[in-house]
Amino acid sequence: MLSRRTFLTATATASAAALTAPAWLPGLATPAAAAVSLPITLQNNSGSAAPVYAYISGADTTGWPGFVASDGTFQRLPNPSATLTPTPDYSIALGATGTSTTVPLSEYVIGGRVWFSTGQKIQFFVNPGPGLVQPGFTSSDPNWLTDWTFCEFTYNSANLYANISYVDLVASPISMQTTGSSGTQTVSPLPAGALASIASGLISQHASDGAPWDTLVATDSSGAVLRVMAPTHATTDFGGYWTSYLDQVWSRFTTTPLTIDTQSQGTFTGTVSGGVLTFSGLNDDGVAFTQPSAADIFSCNSGPLYNSGGDARGAVAARLGAALNRSTLLLAGGENQPGGVAASQYYGNAITNHYARLVHQYATIGYAFPYDDVGPTGSAPVDGHLQDPAPTSWTIALGSGVTGSGGGGGGGGGSVSAYSTIQASTYSAQSGTGTEACSDAGGGLDVGWISSGDWLQYKGLDFGNTSPVQVLARLASGAAAGVSGAVQFRLDSTTGPVVAEIDIANTGGWQSWETVPMNLGSSATGVHDLFLTFGTGSTSDFVNIHWFTFSAT
Template sequence: MLSRRSFLTTAGVTAAAVSPLLSGLTVTPATAAAPWLPISLQNNSGNATVYAYISGADSTGWPGFVASDGRFHRLPNPSANLTPAPDYSFQLGPSGSAPTTLTLLDYVIGGRVWFSVGKKIQFFVNPGSVPGLVQPGLTSSDPNWQTNWTFCEFTYNSANLYANISYVDMVALPVSMQSTGSAGNQSVSPLPTGALGSIASGLRAQHTADGAPWDQLVATDSSGGVLRVLSPTHSPTDFGSYWNSYLNSVWNYYQTHTLTIDTQSGYGEFSGTVVNNVLTFAGLNTNGVPFTKPSAADIFGCASGPLYNSGGDARGAVTARLGAALNRSTLLAGGGSSQPNGVSPSQYYQTATTNHYARLVHKYATIGYAFPYDDVGPTGAAPVDGHLQDAAPTSWAISLGAGSGGTQPPSGGVSAYSTIQAETFSAQSGTATETCSDSGAGSDVGWISAGDWLKYSAVDFGSTSAFQFVARLASGAAGGVSGAIEARLDSTTGTKIAEIDIASTGGWQSWRTVPANIVASATGVHDLYLVFVGSMSDFVNVNWFTFTK
């Protein structure tokens, strides 16, 4: 089974190096895909300024971009390293406006559709026999580090359109896709509202719990807003001995027990035990790379050390399933001696030592690979990736957002004295929305803990100050867990105009209307921030709020 990984091209690595992998994901078409495809690019992010790009390679592996004429334009081969690439950006309309459309007139392999908010992405080119397109990297020294960007991947050739969303490298701004064609109408849903912040909060909490550098995976902008969450493969801090205790237990167990791995292919099953500290499978040629205890980097990346994957052979099939079992920490679970069919998805990530990035991605995202070989699973299990594939597509639509930024306030702002639904935020960090059982409610905002915030743009307090801040709240927090909601003007650290302290109300849908007096004058139009302080555990849900005079 071939993993639909995310292939991050770094400095000096060309698109040609990754295109054979993506282009291998094909089906036998009833009708060959035409050398043209209508494409639409839309901004549904809640942001006013969004740029899009379409990059990839032609059939020879030469990198370039698709321009507004629909043609693939090869990059020139520069004479010096890190030469800025030509600007092939599309500036999209404001959020919710009509999409930008074009007709793709050339096949593109190893492609990506990029989006950035507020400013353009900086692409560069390195010289070579085939020039190398240098794309945004995942280190703080990269010139795009403070740019809010994201992407989806695709290949479009005579066999098919294959496009996917992956979280193998990172979780960032949400992207959604739709296509029409011989395979019917297909769609891939975006990251749910608030999921990015929830994953970030979960990793910070995990760092507090076990001391491992999960918090270092959260990349923020200058004001503390979450830009992206990196996978452990790109961690700026080494995880060191994180897996050692778990690996010692696994290796000790399989000295006296047998581990059987079904390759789910023509290679059949292989059974093995630990002999002289090496996991040894009878009849398996390890190509000179024995299964010794892997490092943290080996486990997270599934591509190095003993988890080096030799590709389309028996060792590669065994490695993929062993790597998946380690990331999910299922080798000591009930049925774990039979991989991957002996354990169900409900058993994944249940130990203290596990890939908590993958655990949280799957907790908050409905689709998307969280590590290489996340496609491994029990035979017949539903796939977890987010992809669409059509042998003869007739349209492809890609959107940034699809509701990810919440419902925007009306043009000209919203009255502070109206009932403001919590889920109509214009930006947020750390929260998520859910169905609300309160009278007349559709959704509320929950999964709120210290450090989270909600932003409401252009709230109009009028010419005289408000008197009270009133909010509809619920809490199912444990005894002794409490927190506060601060109403602040213009930033998360701006003037605090009110504060509500809250503890358990008896349940996450047990709603109470709670007032608090205004402690500082609030007049005119401001961006309003609800900032949550106190408990690092979830402590409150918010349905709506308002101000009174």
């Protein structure tokens, strides 16, 4: 498995290798390459009255660092003669909360980040090389009291790949959405209140065990939480935090073999002798598996957990590092990694990576340490990424979820007005359907290939304090004669209360669109997840849907 590690370190140049598109099966048409131009919509959904600024940093295809200006052009940074030279101001001022700003990106950008800051601008610097110096993780950094956050991306001819990661820190929430050849994809933001809950949990953990978890919490002058840093950026040494746990692990595997399935490079079994964990048949590249330090465990890439890359030692180190962060090696089944222990048993020991424990308790997605993707074969990924070989739009929102024409129901931690026009293709989840180019007014994508038993989910629809009286849906059908079906609007689950049902038969073709109104049969108020379920007496596809909305009249 690949780790969704951060693309840039705090002082590195943007030099990450471009990601490649997936291999396509012989005989299938290769999808169109990502066009050079891409509209990037930046949404201010912060809810704050303070000014909000955005930045798009990265490198061009030669590896030279720079920023994307508001007109979409890539501005290469100068190569200064002195360190910590301030960069030109490439901030993109966003409008008031609830508004969007579109940047017409006109060049590929690799190893990139989209940054947001609230209240004041971020100070960036450039070193000779040149190398972009980004906000750091100590109180001496000039951006320490600035409320900033970011997501990562690479955009080249192969694809757009973007992700939200908590490997470095948790900060103000960001959500993303793309449209393109892979349909509509959405990554939801950190749920409301999660940052404060993670910070509070770390402070409580410090009070419980005395370890410096509380020093990971950065606050402003008023005490408000700005960000929570991962232990890799701890300003206070965790010292011998892991020692007693490691002593027990090394004792166990003196007599019990530890088997690690690399899931790509074979399976290796090892035991401890003379304080060294040795795996039979594994070339350790001269770096023995002795007891690691706290810094080694948190980083998964130093000391004995040095990761040599895509070879067998690297795969073993990644899985051993993941097991240590999750404290699973003393559990029944812990002698078989990574499949011997269920995810529900992670972080159960008093000595564990409590930052990762709390991130996964309060966040729905996002890596909390390098190689957080390690798990049993077939397990669900925990990363929050989007990938499209031919994207047509990319929207990034600060605060609550993506909204408006670029959004719809994919808001996740935020809410979306049920009275807005919700594009069907902006579902949060689905079963059995597909998206296609739509010839209806407004274009975009519609959802098709819908048959009995399929469903669509739209998270966080806000119906307000008064129930709507009607739903309107834009539908088309090319179903065979005698084939019809029902589109049911349900609250909170696929078996939840039906608030409206629209019956539909052939409209003259799969792109022959009709706006079909239907009065609500029961009321809906407050915020709910909305599910569209589909039923028919036939096994055939029977309807396409472009958009829907609710009406108070």
